[in-house]
Amino acid sequence: MILKTFKKELKEITRDGRARIAFSIVLVLLGSSVWISAKRYQDTNKEYQQALSSERAMWDNQGEKNPHSAAHFGTYAFKPKYPLSLIDQGVDKYAGTSIFLEAHNRNEAQFSAAADQTGLARFGELTPDFVLLFMVPLLIILLAYNVFTKEREMGTLTLLKSQGLSRVKWFTGKWLALMVPILSLTLVVFILAGLVLSNLKGFGEFQWSALGVLFLVYAAYYVVFTNVVMFISSRARKSGTALVMSLSVWILACLAAPKAASNFAENEHPYPSRQEFLAMVAEDKKQGLDGHNPWSKEAKLLEQEVLKEYGVDSLHQLPFNFDAYRMQKGEEHEAEVYFKHYNYLKEQYKNQSKTYRSLAVISPFLPTRFMSMAIAHTDYNTHWDFADAAEEYRILTQKFLNDNFAENSKLGEWGYQADASLWQELPAFEYDPPELQQIVSDNRGNTAVLSFWLVGSFVLSLLSIKRI
Secondary structure, three states, X not given: OHHHXXXXXXXXXXXXXXXXXXXXXXXXXXXXXXXXXXXXXHHHHHHHHHHHHHHHHHHHOOOOEOHHHHHHHOEEEEOOOOHHHHOOOOOHHHHOOEEEXXXXXXXXXXXXXXXXXXXXXXXXXXXXXXXHHHHHHHHHHHHHOOOOHHHHHHOHHHHHHHOOOOHHHHHHHHHHHHHHHHHHXXXXXXXXXHHHHHOOOOOOOOOHHHHHHHHHHHHHHHHHHHHHHHHHHHHOOOHHHHHHHHHHHXXXXXXXXXXXXXXXXXXXXXXXXXXXXXXXXXXXXXXXXXXXXXXXXXXXHHHHHHHHHHOOOOHHHOOOOHHHHHHHHHHHHHHHHHHHHHHHHHHHHHHHHHHHHHHHHHOOHHHHHHHHHHHOOOOHHHXXXXXXXXXXXHHHHHHHHHHHHHHOOOOOOOOOOEOHHHHHHOOOOOOOOOOHHHHXXXXXXXXXXXXXXXXXHHHHHHHHHHHO
């Protein structure tokens, strides 16, 4: 019964001109989006490599210079692209690609791709994640909205029941006939993307295991949509009604719910405005040591502590340049200030994410989207991790430069210049994103919500069977 139903339903799908056209359109869109993304990311990665080598060359070739002047000269930390960003670009286009690292200031990522786009970008871009998240569920609706209503309308349901219909086997055959084409289409695209990614150079290490986990996430998403649409078809009396109800579910799940959840989370845990944030940072900076002001109260207290620690009466008797030492202590104070305030922003982000997860029960789109971005290394967690790594590198760079200034000059010797070879001793900035195992662990909440939707949709399937 299952096999016969499966063959019959599959034959109807292949004979249906609408289904063939829809499958062709989605396949062309997915293939085109993968190709476009591959070309775009090849260009992006080429620019990244050029910027990386150019910036390092500028740093290494500064010539003889005071180390603190080099600290103000600064350098850049560039955020690399990763293989699965070809499938899901996430927040990368909005979050910025590079951070300027300089003395005294922690800067935010800048030069985002969105800033360079024209007004036409408001109409959206053709990317694999757009097709996978929005278009494939529409294809499922097209295939499944009348899976049961057509049997009532054509009168075949009464005939099947008179022949001793096994509702479970009948339902299973129909379900398989819907899922096999959808999952086959998705699998082909993922394999194609994997082959493309495995041949792209400079995108970091590509892992088939990560691509496999991403496929399972989308497969679960499609199973949920299929079960929900089949449930609607089992309850509706006419195909037109089932189609309208299914499209309403798609609008609510894919369009309305994400926007509503975003607005609610933002209202519950708002970020301070940029002006407020900078004002709070500036106020806290004033409460501590300013490395450039030797006459401040904090500078005098530090002077007394150092003189007592080394048992000398004058700063000139210290075995290092106190001016450089004071500037390093000022850097450490400012780093603590930035750590405090950026930690607050991260806490707000975590609270917003918790709110998102609590609202994810209203739509399977939300946990799928979050897990997709996390596996592709294009979510805000990865961006925060990159920003923290860049800040850690900035702090180590300032200490490296100030220590050289302090150890190789005397008090008031502002004309000291380090040898040109010093800059090459500073290790280049490197960033490694979280491993797949860590990502899966961090997204246990999203996994649980998506699993809830998966189990809940199968419960709806059982109700569908009883309703038939």
